[in-house]
Amino acid sequence: MSAVVELSGLEVCFGKRPILKGLDARLETRSIGLLGPNGAGKTTLIHTLLGFHPPSRGTALLFGKDIRTEIRAVRRRVGYMPENDSFIAGMTAVRFVRLMAELSGLPPRAALERAHEALFYVGLGEARYRRLETYSLGMKQMAKLAQAIVHGPDLVFLDEPTNGLDPPHRQRMLRLVREIRDRGVHVILSSHLLRDVEECCDEVLVLKEGRIAAQCDLEEERRTNRRFLEMETRGDDGSFAEAVGRLGCEMVLQTGGRIKMVLPDGLELRELYRLAADLKVQIRRLNYKRDSLQDIFLKAMEGNHGRV
Amino acid sequence: MAVYERAYRGYSGPVTAEHRRFLILPRYGFSDVFRSRLFAAFFALCFLWPCCCAFLIYLHHNVSALALLEIARTNLLAIDANFFLWFLRIQGTMLGFLVAFVVGPGLISPDMRNNALPLYLSRPFSRKEYVAGKMAVLVTLLSAITWVPGALLFFLQSYLDGSDWLRSHLRILGGIVLGSWIWILVLSLLALAVSATVKWKLLASAALLAIFFVASAAGAAVNVTFRTSLGGLLDLSAMVQTVWAGLFGVPPPVDVPLAGSVLSLLLVCLLCLLLLARRIRAYEIVR
Numbered sequence: 001m002s003a004v005v006e007l008s009g010l011e012v013c014f015g016k017r018p019i020l021k022g023l024d025a026r027l028e029t030r031s032i033g034l035l036g037p038n039g040a041g042k043t044t045l046i047h048t049l050l051g052f053h054p055p056s057r058g059t060a061l062l063f064g065k066d067i068r069t070e071i072r073a074v075r076r077r078v079g080y081m082p083e084n085d086s087f088i089a090g091m092t093a094v095r096f097v098r099l100m101a102e103l104s105g106l107p108p109r110a111a112l113e114r115a116h117e118a119l120f121y122v123g124l125g126e127a128r129y130r131r132l133e134t135y136s137l138g139m140k141q142m143a144k145l146a147q148a149i150v151h152g153p154d155l156v157f158l159d160e161p162t163n164g165l166d167p168p169h170r171q172r173m174l175r176l177v178r179e180i181r182d183r184g185v186h187v188i189l190s191s192h193l194l195r196d197v198e199e200c201c202d203e204v205l206v207l208k209e210g211r212i213a214a215q216c217d218l219e220e221e222r223r224t225n226r227r228f229l230e231m232e233t234r235g236d237d238g239s240f241a242e243a244v245g246r247l248g249c250e251m252v253l254q255t256g257g258r259i260k261m262v263l264p265d266g267l268e269l270r271e272l273y274r275l276a277a278d279l280k281v282q283i284r285r286l287n288y289k290r291d292s293l294q295d296i297f298l299k300a301m302e303g304n305h306g307r308v
Numbered sequence: 309m310a311v312y313e314r315a316y317r318g319y320s321g322p323v324t325a326e327h328r329r330f331l332i333l334p335r336y337g338f339s340d341v342f343r344s345r346l347f348a349a350f351f352a353l354c355f356l357w358p359c360c361c362a363f364l365i366y367l368h369h370n371v372s373a374l375a376l377l378e379i380a381r382t383n384l385l386a387i388d389a390n391f392f393l394w395f396l397r398i399q400g401t402m403l404g405f406l407v408a409f410v411v412g413p414g415l416i417s418p419d420m421r422n423n424a425l426p427l428y429l430s431r432p433f434s435r436k437e438y439v440a441g442k443m444a445v446l447v448t449l450l451s452a453i454t455w456v457p458g459a460l461l462f463f464l465q466s467y468l469d470g471s472d473w474l475r476s477h478l479r480i481l482g483g484i485v486l487g488s489w490i491w492i493l494v495l496s497l498l499a500l501a502v503s504a505t506v507k508w509k510l511l512a513s514a515a516l517l518a519i520f521f522v523a524s525a526a527g528a529a530v531n532v533t534f535r536t537s538l539g540g541l542l543d544l545s546a547m548v549q550t551v552w553a554g555l556f557g558v559p560p561p562v563d564v565p566l567a568g569s570v571l572s573l574l575l576v577c578l579l580c581l582l583l584l585a586r587r588i589r590a591y592e593i594v595r
Contacts, residue, residue, distance in 0.1 A: 157430075
């Protein structure tokens with residue numbers, strides 16, 4: 001699979017202050033989350049990929065195109081929703097989105113048609129003739145999303161898209177992001193909200209102090225998590241554990257009848273229940289040992305400049 | 309796709325030529341500027357003086373009209389380099405400045421204030437194209453009231469007086485076009501630089517006024533205090549009038565050195581370009 005983003009030794013300095021420090025990563029999935037505490041370098045990384053800040057060392061490729069030499073080609077394929085309030089004063093939403101579409105290369109007529117569509121899509125259809133400065137925060141966020149997707153980009157950068165949104169608006173924004181992703185657009189979502197990233201992304205890059213602290217494939221993580229079990233039994237004299245071992249499960253026995261195991265492929269849970277019934281062992285508790293994004297994030301934050 | 313379907317879809321239609329994309333900004337800019345009826349009326353009035361000049365040229369060549377008005381041709385303003393210089397002084401330094409004063413500050417400052425530059429510059433649209441697009445608004449408006457009517461007046465005079473006049477006064481045409489462009493560039497760059505530096509339109513307008521009038525007053529004060537003419541090098545309109553006089557081949561209306569004026573105007577343009585290069589960025593970097 002060709003990489004959406006390829007970073008190799010990427011360094012960005014503001015003056016003499018290094019902000020991104022030797023990033024190496026290859027991101028291939030449809031939706032990529034950028035996580036990290038404030039000041040970790042998430043937004044700087046997005047800005048660098050958009051060509052706003054020149055790398056002081058290393059390279060970054062987007063769809064195989066170098067951001068140093070082919071930034072125009074890169075920008076033809078991307079849409080960007082900035083973190084802060086960004087709009088053009090004195091314009092109605094439809095005029096604003098149309099202008100943005102035209103600047104991306106759409107002919108005026110197509111731009112107008114797409115502007116209407118994009119605004120209806122994000123739920124601003126009824127308010128599209130209102131001036132942007134009269135919009136609420138949630139509406140402004142949606143207008144920013146509309147301008148980011150109006151020209152049909154292959155990749156959308158979303159910088160803190162749920163910032164300042166109330167729960168219904170946040171849910172709506174996340175649903176739209178998932179929909180856009182499912183329609184074949186690559187999404188790079190920067191957020192400090194783990195939940196947002198978990199809900200929308202397949203892969204996550206955790207940044208800490210300008211370095212990559214962790215990179216993980218959430219989809220793979222979810223699949224693996226489904227095979228990890230934690231069980232508490234009562235009445236087992238060792239025969240149940242032995243029988244489970246014979247089924248091919250890797251396991252660790254703990255005190256108090258607790259067993260941690262990895263289910264082999266093809267083995268269904270009901271086999272364990274049947275075995276327990278045959279051996280007259282009670283299963284008092286059974287749950288998936290879930291290594292959540294929060295665990296991954298916390299581990300990454302604890303790590304000392306090493307990748308988790 | 310009908311809007312009611314409300315589903316996301318990509319775009320695979322035709323795209324416009326990239327080298328012409330900066331012209332999108334003036335198109336939107338003109339519609340914003342002419343939304344104000346007051347400005348539209350003012351801009352229409354800017355053509356009053358060219359019409360008066362055209363009438364004067366016509367009178368010069370219409371004996372029966374002169375007889376009807378009982379005016380001797382010798383009493384009329386002569387149609388020569390001074391006539392066109394006067395035309396340019398009124399159209400350029402007065403009306404041109406007013407147009408730049410009204411339109412210029414509103415071109416970039418709202419984008420700066422509302423953090424709109426990342427939206428422009430995240431597209432296949434460069435900083436140079438952004439400045440060129442914004443500048444095209446002023447350049448077009450200023451051209452429409454300076455060298456375009458000036459050249460039309462010149463050709464009207466040539467048509468009525470004959471090709472000999474045209475051949476012997478070609479320098480005037482060069483003066484009108486080149487002189488206007490110099491002033492248009494200075495005014496546009498200055499207005500854009502101020503607009504990019506001061507985020508509030510009202511303050512940007514005040515800053516533009518200060519650059520012209522405070523600097524001019526300071527120049528006059530320098531001249532009086534030190535008994536020199538170098539203070540004129542602080543006065544933009546005095547400098548450009550000196551350059552125009554040089555181009556038209558007539559004595560300058562103000563006593564400012566020509567070479568110093570050219571250099572100062574060049575310096576102003578360079579400073580404005582530097583300022584624009586610093587300010588027109590998607591994000592300001594805090595070092």
